[in-house]
Amino acid sequence: MTAVPTPGGIPAAPAPGEPMVARPARPRWRETLGLLVRDRTAATAGLVLLIIIVVAIFDETFASQGPNEQDIPGRLQPPSWSHPFGTDDLGRDILSRVILGASVSLKVGFLSVGLALVVGTLIGLFAGFYGRWVDDALMRIMDVLFAFPAVLLAIAILAIRGPGTSNTIIAIAVVYVPIFARVTRASVLGVREEVYVRASRSIGASDFRLLTRHVLPNAAPPIIVQTSISLAFAVLAEAALSFLGLGTQPPNPSWGLMLAEGNEFINRAWWLAFFPGMAIVVTVLCFNLLGDGLRDVLDPRQRTLMAGGGR
Amino acid sequence: MSDILVSARGLEVHFPLRGGKGVLRAVDGVDLDIYRGETLGLVGESGCGKSTLGNALLRLVPPTAGTVTFDGTDLTALGRRAMREMRRRAGMVFQDPFASLDPRRTVAQTVSEPLEVHGLRSGRRERAARVGELLELVGLDPAVAGRYPHEFSGGQRQRVGIARALAGEPDFLVCDEAIASLDVSVQAQVLNLLRRLQRQLGLTLLFISHDLSAIRHISDRIAVMYLGRIVEIGPASAVGSTPQMPYTQALLSAVPVPHPELERTRQRIVLRGDVPSPAAVPSGCRFRTRCPAAFEPCPDVDPALQPVGTAPDHVAACHLHGVIGTPVDGRTAEDVSAAPVD
Numbered sequence: 001m002t003a004v005p006t007p008g009g010i011p012a013a014p015a016p017g018e019p020m021v022a023r024p025a026r027p028r029w030r031e032t033l034g035l036l037v038r039d040r041t042a043a044t045a046g047l048v049l050l051i052i053i054v055v056a057i058f059d060e061t062f063a064s065q066g067p068n069e070q071d072i073p074g075r076l077q078p079p080s081w082s083h084p085f086g087t088d089d090l091g092r093d094i095l096s097r098v099i100l101g102a103s104v105s106l107k108v109g110f111l112s113v114g115l116a117l118v119v120g121t122l123i124g125l126f127a128g129f130y131g132r133w134v135d136d137a138l139m140r141i142m143d144v145l146f147a148f149p150a151v152l153l154a155i156a157i158l159a160i161r162g163p164g165t166s167n168t169i170i171a172i173a174v175v176y177v178p179i180f181a182r183v184t185r186a187s188v189l190g191v192r193e194e195v196y197v198r199a200s201r202s203i204g205a206s207d208f209r210l211l212t213r214h215v216l217p218n219a220a221p222p223i224i225v226q227t228s229i230s231l232a233f234a235v236l237a238e239a240a241l242s243f244l245g246l247g248t249q250p251p252n253p254s255w256g257l258m259l260a261e262g263n264e265f266i267n268r269a270w271w272l273a274f275f276p277g278m279a280i281v282v283t284v285l286c287f288n289l290l291g292d293g294l295r296d297v298l299d300p301r302q303r304t305l306m307a308g309g310g311r
Numbered sequence: 312m313s314d315i316l317v318s319a320r321g322l323e324v325h326f327p328l329r330g331g332k333g334v335l336r337a338v339d340g341v342d343l344d345i346y347r348g349e350t351l352g353l354v355g356e357s358g359c360g361k362s363t364l365g366n367a368l369l370r371l372v373p374p375t376a377g378t379v380t381f382d383g384t385d386l387t388a389l390g391r392r393a394m395r396e397m398r399r400r401a402g403m404v405f406q407d408p409f410a411s412l413d414p415r416r417t418v419a420q421t422v423s424e425p426l427e428v429h430g431l432r433s434g435r436r437e438r439a440a441r442v443g444e445l446l447e448l449v450g451l452d453p454a455v456a457g458r459y460p461h462e463f464s465g466g467q468r469q470r471v472g473i474a475r476a477l478a479g480e481p482d483f484l485v486c487d488e489a490i491a492s493l494d495v496s497v498q499a500q501v502l503n504l505l506r507r508l509q510r511q512l513g514l515t516l517l518f519i520s521h522d523l524s525a526i527r528h529i530s531d532r533i534a535v536m537y538l539g540r541i542v543e544i545g546p547a548s549a550v551g552s553t554p555q556m557p558y559t560q561a562l563l564s565a566v567p568v569p570h571p572e573l574e575r576t577r578q579r580i581v582l583r584g585d586v587p588s589p590a591a592v593p594s595g596c597r598f599r600t601r602c603p604a605a606f607e608p609c610p611d612v613d614p615a616l617q618p619v620g621t622a623p624d625h626v627a628a629c630h631l632h633g634v635i636g637t638p639v640d641g642r643t644a645e646d647v648s649a650a651p652v653d
Contacts, residue, residue: 052382195410199472202371203425203479204398217415 040294122181128188545625
């Protein structure tokens with residue numbers, strides 16, 4: 001009998017009585033990515049975000065004009081071919097400022113969420129895994145932080161540390177740490193009790209190994225979803241703080257700051273506030289849609305449903 | 312006497328009850344010796360503490376009292392390093408093969424974990440070769456090493472679990488209901504695999520199950536557990552054919568006989584009521600509330616294991632064979648006919 005090669009190139013040689021599932025081994029993340037691409041909404045959101053990120057990284061290439069290049073005679077021009085988004089009260093090209101503002105907004109978003117992700121996940125991991133007094137001590141601190149309204153807490157931190165981009169990142173991170181800690185802890189509490197964690201313990205695996213190889217990877221899906229959604233809120237928070245004059249300082253461009261500056265001219269020149277506002281809306285919406293898509297794809301029950309139903 | 316690998320003395324595992332006072336006596340005073348190279352079957356109803364006992368023997372659950380000795384060393388006194396070496400020498404196979412394998416790790420990663428933890432094979436290639444050997448040993452195609460657990464059937468997963476347990480070349484293997492959640496046709500395959508491995512590798516096996524037929528099939532000796540205590544223990548043939556304690560008799564009478572005429576004449580002893588809560592253990596003999604043969608000394612004296620039947624090493628804790636044991640608090644030894652033995 002000749003061996004029939006399976007698509008993965010692995011010979012299907014099942015033990016008699018136990019049919020082997022003839023399916024090539026495929027890493028989980030690739031399967032996840034495949035399902036995500038099939039979710040049109042999430043895929044589109046991801047694509048748009050990718051474009052925004054590329055534009056933000058190569059901002060100086062895409063911007064036709066320096067962010068602070070003024071042209072007083074050409075101030076408050078409506079959108080035209082030479083200035084697709086118009087010019088502001090100092091004659092600066094709004095398209096260029098929106099592009100350059102993207103890097104500021106996204107930098108603040110990614111760095112603050114990244115910081116909150118690392119710190120919050122570690123806190124949640126330890127609290128959930130060790131329980132008892134470790135859990136009590138860490139989570140009570142998180143509760144205290146969580147008790148403050150988010151923007152109020154950020155404003156308080158900025159008021160103490162002074163305005164500026166790096167302080168904005170820290171302020172937003174502090175606001176999000178308890179959220180990541182809670183999400184991680186809840187997820188870890190479930191994974192901790194899994195038999196495969198006990199099984200690893202029974203063969204003598206250290207706590208570090210249990211945490212990094214078994215607990216964290218299996219507790220990750222809700223954290224990934226939370227990251228995506230938090231990015232949306234962080235961009236919004238940066239805009240809000242800059243709008244209030246506590247975040248990015250003029251003349252540097254930032255979407256929130258541009259919104260605040262355009263506010264004065266809203267009756268005469270709508271484009272000053274409209275385009276940065278749209279940039280915020282599109283970015284936040286895309287992060288949210290991507291988060292929703294990830295949540296569906298990373299839920300194992302949903303996964304089976306989607307893979308089987310072929311939606 | 313042949314030599315003892317694992318030994319428990321006065322082992323107790325109590326869990327504090329949530330909220331109010333009181334404790335759940337999962338394991339409540341167990342003395343047990345497991346001989347090197349034997350298969351000991353541990354049988355009992357759900358919730359009688361047999362899994363907890365298995366876990367306590369490997370120190371996966373901290374004992375409340377008593378000692379566990381593994382190959383001459385007291386486990387309760389082991390340091391971190393010695394404990395890790397002990398973990399290599401004792402493996403565990405879990406009940407549910409769907410829950411006991413990490414869904415995000417390939418078969419190769421799962422099986423090679425003990426090798427990495429104990430530094431048994433240096434180098435990726437040598438570990439991969441060892442994983443292949445182990446997979447072959449449990450009857451799996453080494454080519455499946457790169458696959459994930461969800462691609463396998465229950466029986467195949469259990470084979471992976473067994474391969475993992477064997478990776479550290481252990482002396483002692485605890486199979487905690489290892490076949491309970493498998494299809495009946497696959498149960499026999501896994502049972503025979505375990506028996507083959509036990510002989511081939513000279514393993515000492517503690518086979519925990521509520522399935523008496525499986526226990527009789529695989530065991531050299533059988534221990535019967537009831538409410539956290541071992542109530543009868545002896546050679547498989549003796550316990551299986553001439554049980555001396557009413558509880559064991561009732562358990563055995565519930566096993567169908569694969570012979571139509573004998574099956575028709577099978578006398579079932581149906582026990583009344585449920586197992587009492589391990590949080591409120593009856594005084595004296597803990598089986599007396601359901602025992603069809605209970606008499607006066609049963610509530611007053613906690614029976615000790617005593618030699619019964621004709622086979623050597625067959626012991627049971629039952630007053631029907633002579634009232635021996637510890638009188639319940641508040642009564643003097645004169646109240647009961649036998650002197651207390653402890």
